[in-house]
Structures are given as C-alpha cells and as structure tokens.
Amino acid sequence: MELHIVHYKTSLGSLANAVNSNQSDALAVLGFFFEITSSDNEDLEPILSQLDDVHYANSTDLVSLSSNFSLKSILPDFHGHQAYHRYSGSLTTPNCLEVVVWTVFENTIGISEHQLSMLREIFETEEGETPEKLLYDNYRPLQDLQSRSITTSTFHWSYEEELNTGPSQWAQHFQACGGNRQSPIDIPNEDDVQYAENLGFIKFCGYEEMRVHTITNNGHSLQVNIRGNFYISGGGLGTRYQAAQFHFHWAKTSNRGSEHTFDGSAFPMELHIVHFKEEYGSVTEALNHPDGLAVLGFMFKVSSTDSESYDVILHNSSGIAYYGESSNTSFIRLFQLLPIKQENLHFFRYNGSLTTPPCTEAVIWTVFTDPVSISEKQLEELRHLHHIMRPSIPVTYGTIESNYRPVQRLNGRQVLKNFQFSAASRTLSAGIMLSIVICISFWITKNH
Structure with a gap:
C-alpha cells in the first residue's frame, strides 16, 4: 500500500486554486510505502475504526477522528534521518494535472494483513447501487520518466574518510550518530x-x-x-x-x-x-x-x-x-x-x-x-x-x-x-x- 499526503502552496490559498493554477509546484505530495507486519499497527486504528462510516462511495457523513489523533503518529520513525527521493510529476488520478512536487520516502510504515483486509472491504460503488463492487487495485501503472531527473536525500555512507562519507561525516546526515x-x-x-x-x-x-x-x-x-x-x-x-x-x-x-x-x-x-x-x-x-x-x-x-x-x-x-x-x-x-x-x-x-x-x-x-x-x-x-x-x-x-x-x-x-x-x-x-x-x-x- 502507499499513503499520499497532499499539500498545497500556501500562497495559492486553497487546494482548488492550486490544482487549477497550472504551476508545476502548486502541490507537494508526500508518498509513504507500507510493509506487512505480523501484528496490527495500533496507530492506524483511529482511521480504520471509522471505515463503517465510509463503507460506500461518496458517503456524506462527516467522520471525526479521535481528538488526540496525531498524523505524525502514523508516519515512520526516521531515527534522525529522512531518506527520500524527489521529482516533478502529476496527480495520479484524472485529470492528471502536472502540478505536483513528489517526495517519496524510503522509510516504511507497518500494517498487518488483517488491517489491509479491512480496507479491501469498502466499496467503490454507492450505497444501493448494483452490482456492488469492492474497492481494490486502485493504483495507476508506472509512467515513463521521459527526460525528468530524480534527486535523492540519501547519503551513501562508507568507512572511507577521503570520500567525505566516512564515520566523521555520519552525524551530519544521521542525527543519532551524534548522540x-x-x-x-x-x-x-x-x-x-x-x-x-x-x-x-x-x-x-x-x-x-x-x-x-x-x-x-x-x-x-x-x-x-x-x-x-x-x-x-x-x-x-x-x-x-x-x-x-x-x-x-x-x-x-x-x-x-x-x-x-x-x-x-x-x-x-x-x-x-x-x-x-x-x-x-x-x-x-x-x-x-x-x-x-x-x-x-x-x-x-x-x-x-x-x-x-x-x-x-x-x-x-x-x-x-x-x-x-x-x-x-x-x-x-x-x-x-x-x-x-x-x-x-x-x-x-x-x-x-x-x-x-x-x-x-x-x-x-x-x-x-x-x-x-x-x-x-x-x-x-x-x-x-x-x-x-x-x-x-x-x-x-x-x-x-x-x-x-x-x-x-x-x-x-x-x-x-x-x-x-x-x-x-x-x-x-x-x-x-x-x-x-x-x-x-x-x-x-x-x-x-
């Protein structure tokens, strides 16, 4: 699974303005990958426990998460270093406007197979609509990179001081190394x-x-x-x-x-x-x-x-x-x-x-x-x-x-x-x- 957290440029005032601005950096989307764990990720429960209220497409109920829910709680623990990759791209759903600065992180989030099955039980059809159709496989296939470049924050550490990647440099890129x-x-x-x-x-x-x-x-x-x-x-x-x-x-x-x-x-x-x-x-x-x-x-x-x-x-x-x-x-x-x-x-x-x-x-x-x-x-x-x-x-x-x-x-x-x-x-x-x-x-x- 992949999580997308969508942000709009504050100077544009709103998400709608940003989407329609035609500016290549109007949106900043953070992408996080999930990995299967043997036990449930308790930090996801405030979200997953509300799935019954959005069981069908276009549910109009306003769902309130727990008052003490923190978005940061579901993100990876970076252990003092954020390894990520950056490129210019688009929305991954129509109308696929090319207004996104993408940041895709290497650190992953845990989720159990049981919790994934809960997501696979919601519908892409509206309540009462027939035939009912479960919502899954909701990812877009990979697109051609074309001439775009990908930059990375990853520091490839080594033991070679002469390359400026040795132990004396580690703390500059991994905060805990200076603990x-x-x-x-x-x-x-x-x-x-x-x-x-x-x-x-x-x-x-x-x-x-x-x-x-x-x-x-x-x-x-x-x-x-x-x-x-x-x-x-x-x-x-x-x-x-x-x-x-x-x-x-x-x-x-x-x-x-x-x-x-x-x-x-x-x-x-x-x-x-x-x-x-x-x-x-x-x-x-x-x-x-x-x-x-x-x-x-x-x-x-x-x-x-x-x-x-x-x-x-x-x-x-x-x-x-x-x-x-x-x-x-x-x-x-x-x-x-x-x-x-x-x-x-x-x-x-x-x-x-x-x-x-x-x-x-x-x-x-x-x-x-x-x-x-x-x-x-x-x-x-x-x-x-x-x-x-x-x-x-x-x-x-x-x-x-x-x-x-x-x-x-x-x-x-x-x-x-x-x-x-x-x-x-x-x-x-x-x-x-x-x-x-x-x-x-x-x-x-x-x-x-």
Missing part, C-alpha cells in the same frame, strides 16, 4: 569496571543447530541472516531476544579491526550477533525502543591454523565477492563460531547504539572477553570482498579493507561486568596468597 549513547566504546580496564552480580550468564537456546541461512555481501560486511526461533536470555536481559543476523568487522591489517577495544587494545576482527526483543516482533520495530536490540560482540585472535568452523562461511565468499550478492548454506552450528567455552562466558555490559548508520540508540551490548580463533589466511578472504557491484570483468579495487567505526565517548555511561576475577587476576591472586603464606612461614620459622 550521547553511541557505540562502539573503549571498555575500561576490567579492574575499573564494576562487577554486577545480578547479570549472571547468557543462556543460548538453539545455537547448537541453525539451519537455512542466507550469506550476503551488504556492501559493508559479510552478513548471515538467520531463520528460525533461536534465542538468548539471562545475563541480566530480563526477557528473551531472538537472533536475526550476524556480521563481522575487520581492518586492512590484523593489528586492529575490532570496533570495541579493551583498555585501548584492539583485536583483528569482531563478530556481532544481532537479536531483537521477542515482544517487539522484528528488528524494525525494536529500533523504536531503547531496549529493542541485544547485540553480542565477540573478539578474534589470529591463529596459525584455519578455523574449520569459519571455513563453512568463507567457502561461500567467492560467490558473494561483490555488493548485493547472496548465497545459501543449509547448515551452520552457531556454537562452533563462538569461543570453545560455551557456558559461563565472561562479558562486559553497557547501553549503546548501532555502530552503523542510522546509529539508533536501541542496543544492549554484551561484549565477551574470550576471543575466537581465525587464521590470517581466512581474514584475507574477508578483505577481498567488494563494496561495489560486480563489474563485467573482475577488478581488484573497491574492496572492504576496513569496516570498523572508531570508538565513541562513554559520556558518563556505566560499564558493568559479570565476573569478579579474570583468569589472570585469579592467577595473580593465587600468587599473592602463596607469597603471603611463604612470608608467614618464614617469619614463624625465624622466630622459633
């Missing part, structure tokens, strides 16, 4: 991070077996889309979060590449597993809530041998070497992609954002301390992916050599941890205790 809860961050020295006993440990449900994934080159990373009901819970999350996709961040060389850093130290790569809060139903809806997403971050270390687990993914990378290409794989055990120790994993916790535009501040971050192993050869395979579409002949330029966002200011946010002592701390503590015992024993022996 106070941005990610990634430099996680302080663990000794300076507060232990939170209530966090406990993350529980993984279904991670031992995941089937039917689509591996995609999205132009910024290698992304694996997850199908099925796989969840995480516990770990202080309060409820279940469903897995949606995972992707990777790396750099040109292995001295860095992770987005998060530990006390200033970077890792060669970072894996992000994105989950949405189950009650929100989708990533799109979850982005409207500060606790909408739970993202797990895993660091990598370089090993001398290939990781068999990551060969399953990288085996398909040649078929997705260029932006927009996808490949299917029938079976992946997500557990095999994580650290060897599956239970009682140590992690840091903080509230943050997406690390890519629109940088929405809707993420509960869980960043684990135990790294995953991968070889230098396997990292090189990822660095050979391209951020451009496949050309007619293979090329070596346009590769995704670095796709990490620099760390952002903590801005007073609290970072917590679910462990009291790291392995190193326990070893140090044991050493200190042993030294104390030896000193006491020496003192007793000396004085007796």
